[in-house]
Amino acid sequence: IPIKKLYxxxxxxxxxxxxxxxxxxxxxxxKIKISHFYNCLQDVVQY
Known part of the structure; x- marks a missing residue:
């Protein structure tokens, strides 16, 4: 995952x-809720 997308x-x-x-x-x-982080990760990886 590129740094820009990670940010x-x-x-x-x-x-x-x-x-x-x-x-x-x-x-x-x-703290960041891990379930919300995982949902965001799925959104970012889809694109």
Whole structure:
């Protein structure tokens, strides 16, 4: 997977299922849910 797509994948996963959770993820207050990360990974790999 290219670096650009990997970065996009991490950004998508950090936003959370409902969006807007990236700040909490990057500050360390929350963690990325592995199931949401896997769903994002499937979306990125399809394209």
């Amino acid at each position: 996009m994948l991490i950004e998508m996963a950090a936003q959370g299922e409902h969006g807007g959770a990236a700040e909490a993820i990057y500050s360390g207050r929350e």
